[in-house]
Amino acid sequence: MLYFSDNELDAFLLEDIYRGDLTTHSLGLDNVPARMIFKRKNAGIVAGISIAEKLLRKLAIEPHVFVNEGDTVAAGSLLLTAQARADKLHQAWKVVQLVLEWSCGVAQYTAEMIANAKAINPNAIVACTRKSIPNTRKLATNAVLAAGGHIHRQGLSETLLVFTNHRNLLADPEDWQGIVTRLKQQAPENKITLEADNLVQFEQMLTAEPDIIQLDKFTPEQVKHALHVLALTNKKITLSVAGGVNKNNVAEYAKLGIQLFITSAPYYAPPEDIKVIIEKQA
Structure with a gap:
């Protein structure tokens, strides 16, 4: 509570x-x-x-x-x-x-989104973002937790998540290894997540071995391809899906093998x- x-x-x-x-x-x-x-x-x-x-x-x-x-x-x-x-x-x-x-x-x-995901993968996690309706974030957090959901990040100080808008400001926006190395030095107790906007970025990120790669607005076919490429590398990187994931399509992604789902859909129920x-x- x-x-x-x-x-x-x-x-x-x-x-x-x-x-x-x-x-x-x-x-x-x-x-x-x-x-x-x-x-x-x-x-x-x-x-x-x-x-x-x-x-x-x-x-x-x-x-x-x-x-x-x-x-x-x-x-x-x-x-x-x-x-x-x-x-x-x-x-x-x-x-x-x-x-x-x-x-x-x-x-x-x-609760319904969790049930739909867990029907396919009992280990599925539904985590809600900070994209809540203004001035309702704490109420939303309470409701998500009551339903058995998780919190992806409720503020900028909670997790390391590198977006394209961060990288655009760097001297070399595609220096994936440099980004991960710096974050490990500056915040050694935190996991590192890189967000991929497309499959090209995803494949480039793999070499830097972040803890998590967040697949933003990937179609099921793109996710399937990403999982296949990751499996060939034998790297221990968690993939999450974000952007447009909701209770109606979460099972489709779960069938592919994804178990971490990032969403803001419950806030607009x-x-x-x-x-x-x-x-x-x-």
């Missing part, structure tokens, strides 16, 4: 309630005792529940939580309930609902439907 600071939680809440709830106040419902119920409409995985719990507590609402991050639940399952004054519940309603809906959507897509009911508390 990721840690969300008070400032991050406040930012979620203040986006919606920075000037209060005009409708609830105008109807004179502020102090009405009420109960709020959250249910997942469709069967599937749960994500964002720990954040939802913290958001409610920020508003001095004590929630009753019935599931955990990463649980798979049946359609109509009760996720959480809360009792408080109506004004507090209405302030929490949409913020908590949106966190749950979007998080569950990302987690559901991730449709939100799951979270049903919210607020009722008068007897």
Whole structure:
């Protein structure tokens, strides 16, 4: 479970309630005792529940939580309930609902993509990139991890990944051995990944023996060729595929022998439907 600071939680809440709830106040419902119920409409995985719990507590609402991050639940399952004054519940309603809906959507897509890959290769890894929707990266990370996914890199300081845009600035952009040697000297504790834009680059990179070569936007036929060429070298280099890999085509790549899939597709999955009911508390 990721840690969300008070400032991050406040930012979620203040986006919606920075000037209060005009409708609830105008109807004179502020102090009405009420109960709020959250249910997942469709069967599937749960994500964002720990954040939802913290958001409610920020508003001095004590929630009753019935599931955990990463649980798979049946359609109509009760996720959480809360009792408080109506004004507090209405302030929490949409913020908590949106966190749950979007998080569950990302987690559901991730879980389905993992299942499709593992059906072919039980050792397959689905890792999500830093190409998330702005200001949602931490929520997305939480959802991906809840679904059993991995994080490819969530920031520039995490891993060594050399793109063409890095090499364009070097004196010799195709000095693969020089690039790898320098990175080994400067960051000896990190694995080195080079991204190949085409098969020519891929074959040139092999001589430098990076830890990983990331095949960007390669077709299945190109990936098949790359795997064949790598096998002839007997070099221990991991190949990953990135760019356009999603739950609908991941099995096609897995059949070729790839087991590391780099994707941002889960971030753009449709939100799951979270049903919210607020009722008068007897």
